[in-house]
Structure formats: structure tokens, C-alpha cells
Amino acid sequence: MNQLSSPVAAPQGSGFGATLRTDQWWLGPLATGSLLLAFLIYSTIAAFIGGNYWVPGTNYLSPFYSPELWGTSPHAIFGIAPSWWPTGILPFSAALLILGGPAGFRLTCYYYRKAYYRSLWFDPVACAVGEPRKSYWGENSLPLILWNLHRYFLYLAIIFVFVLLYDGILAHFFPVNADGSAFANYHFLANGQPNPAFNAGGPLEPHHHVFGMSLVSLTLLINPLLIAGYTFGCHSLRHLVGGKKDCFSCGNPVRFKAWSFVSFLNRNHAVWAMASLVMVGFADIYVRLVAMGIWPQVRFF
């Protein structure tokens, strides 16, 4: 078995960071790792806050909180916080109910796997650079073997694309009263507290909606488009729509077209992944700051 033995006294050295590379190999993982960590910290905080994710007088809804199953905004499908929620242990947040879908999609995504295995787990931190740990199981045992089920998160992620697209379109329609003034008679304020100015005798629904556009509404429309570019370039989707076939010319013209389209998006999967990550984070920040009255919504018309 001499042939299988590793060379001893490798000139490259051994141990974490050992390499003969002279370029700035650490720059890429440092940038990627910083971005991922920043997003992780921000999104966790934003998800637990549970307020200021919508803006009264508009149809803006933070993508972190959509679809809003339960909650205090008028977007809530089933009403305010569910009775079974353990409020004593964890304050209710609509984001916690749904964020698992997109988070799981990105966690098990083939691109993000590369990104965090390299930048956060250093396995390897860069090509031909020594690793910190000797042991290695790859994606062959728990928990990483579960990443093979990425496709199930894809199915969920596709639903989210359309939900967020609906939100983006809806954000361009502004609720107004009969006299054209912005509708404001909500039960709750954006921060989740009861609205002291709520008038039970006044109109509980806006009289109609007017079409408009603002920097926020555009943000909420571009966001799902980037997410769509990311989701529809998924490696699992590429397999599902046609990649699993061995023969494209054997009566599979539609499959071939679909595969070609997914392959086209897939070529820049990393760019779509990162662009949509930054955009979804920014969309939440923007809606939040507008809801808190810190940033203007920059209404064009």
C-alpha cells in the first residue's frame, strides 16, 4: 500500500493556513464570511423584534414577515398572535413562523454550502491552504447528510417567490379614505402596540386603493425578482426539470428548454444568491426604518 501513503515532509507544510500561495487568498473568504455573519446577526435580531415590519397608510410589508400568518398588521391572514404561542417563553413574532423556509433553502443551497464551508468552517478556507481540523465526514453523515434534501426547501422557496412578488405589486397600491387621505384607522401601531387613535366608529377598511410608487415599493418589487433569479437557478431545480434525463433529444424538448433556462440562471447562482441576500436584508431595514419614522419612503407619485 505504499502507493496510497501520503508524501511526508510536504513542502507546503501542514496545519491551519499552511500554504505556499502568495496571493491574498484570505480576502475572498473574509468578505464572504463577514457578509454571511452580518446577515445572520441582523436577520435574527429583525426576526425576533416582532414589530415595525409594516407601514401604516401603505401596503409595505417586510419580506422577513411575509406571508404573515398571524400578527398585528392588516396583512395578517389569521388574525393576531395565536393562542397556542408560548408568549411567556418567547414574545410572538410573525417572522419566526415562516423564516425557516427561506433560511433552510439558503442553508442547504449548493452555493451557500461552498460559501460557509469555506469562510466560516474553513473546510477548506481556500484552495491549497491547510485546514484547522484533521477529522472530516463530508456530507456523508448527520447532520450534513440531510442537505441532500435541498429540493424540499426549493419547493417551499418557489411559493415564497410568488408571495413576495404579490407583496411587491401590492406595495404599489396605497390605501386611502373616501376623501383621498391616507387610511390610518388601524387597530395597532406599526410597533405592535394598540393604536390609541383607533376609532371603532370610523371606517375599518380603506375606501379604495390608489396606484403609486416609492423607493420602498420599488425595493419590495426588485427584491422578489432577485429572489426569483436565485430560486429558479437552483441546482436541484436544474436536476428536476431536465438534468435527470440522459437524453434531451429523445422527446424532451420542453424539458431541454426548461433545463437550458435554469442552467442560464445557474451559471451566476452565486451572484444571484448574494444579490438577493443583500436586497432582502435591505428591504427589511428600509421598511423598518420607514415604519419607525427614521427614513423617508421617497414617494414618487
Next chain:
Amino acid sequence: MSSIGSAAAATRTFKVWRGERGTGEFKSFTAEISPGMVVLDAIHQIQATQAPDLACRWNCKAGKCGSCSAEVNGKPRLMCLTRMESLPDGDVTVTPMKSFPSIKDLVTDVSWNYEQNKKITPFTPAKRGAAGVAADGTFRMQQVDVERSQEFRKCIECFLCQDTCHVIRDHDKKEVFSGPRFFVRAASLEMHPVDTADREPFLKHTGGIGFCNITKCCTEVCPEHIKITDNAIIPLKERVADRYYDPVVMLWRWMFKKKG
């Protein structure tokens, strides 16, 4: 960056790993650099003028034979495709591929790779007269199908992907992992329209595709620019997922198909 115009009499220092059977040390050599030169030219110059016993494998000097694989400034690459102009100023280190046992100087024993190749069921076309195959055994392929495996057929077996893959390089899983080169070969056969062999059990069990954590270093170093990870390994991982991990697909196949 060294400029081409002033390179007529420029010299560069090369730190070349010299040794046998795993022990050795860096030796410094000086080579005269002229415009358009590649690292392999410099190694040949060193052989011709300073170290006639310096061992290095080479053949075509055109990036097509896959012989002169080494690590230049720590990066796995073909010496014949590494232009001197592309390297930053300073000493140039040239070392043998790390992942394979050293024989002498820049030459390594890559025979482990050939052992992996033997584990893959060769091309097994459908029987004569079967769907897609004529009575005389010939078959026609459409361009859309040719293109898919043509990419994989570009492989020149330089084994740079094998060298850089951390599963082999850092974790020495040679007993249980065949490496990116052989996933590329398996992909070229598995995605062939008239091939009938089933290599999914090989991929999962013997080839160890689950050890790959898709960090894409193989793709980064491929001199043929084969999209190893995106076009070969991930599609194969998805097929393995269909067969061994996805409960819905497994149930479907169990109900409606004779075999997986």
C-alpha cells in the same frame, strides 16, 4: 508585475523543491526570462544550464497532455500554461503536487488515480436494435446530447483537481473517495443517451461522492475549464439523492419501476 518590454535580460529566482521519496528541500535557481515564457520553459532552462538531473514530467507543452502538473507559488497548475508575466514579482516557488507520493523532484506517483478509474463501469451501450441503437450497433446522437458529455471529455487527466481537492489533499480519504476527475468520468457516461450501466451505487458507496462538500476548488484549478462541480458533481449528487435520500422519489420508483 514584471513587464514584457524590459524582460529581455530579466532574471527571476526559482525556488524548486528537490528531493526523492518524500524528503527534500527547496533549491534556488536563477533563470533568464524572455517575453512569452512559461514556468515550464524556466524549468527546462534550469535543467539545461544548472541542474541536469532535475526531474519533471512534460510532453506537449501546449496544455493538452496533462503531464506538467505542479504547484506554482502554491497553486496547483500546469507549468506549461503558467506565463511568467502572470506571476507577481519575487521568488517563484515550484513544488510537486501535494496529494500524491513524491518520486523525485517535481514528479509524483499518480497511479492511485488509475486505480480509481478501474472502479468505474466502462461505456455500456444499449443492445443492437434497442431504442436509439440501430441493428448494426451504431447510434446517432443529437448535438444537444453530445455537448453535455463533450465538456467532460475535454479532461486531460492532469489530476490538478485531484491534487487540490481537500478531501484528498488534507484528509487523505483515498481509500473511500475517488475524487473529482472520476466524478467527471462517471458523469460523462451516466449522461450518455445510450449508456445502460448503473454507476449510482459506485458513486454513493465506492466513489464516496458524499465526501465532496462542493467547495469548488476542483473547478477553480481545471485547465480545461470544465465546470466540474456545477455540471458533473452536483448533478450526480442530485441523482444519488433521488436514489438514496428522497423518500418521495424512492417510494415512487418502488411502486412504478422495476429497479431504482
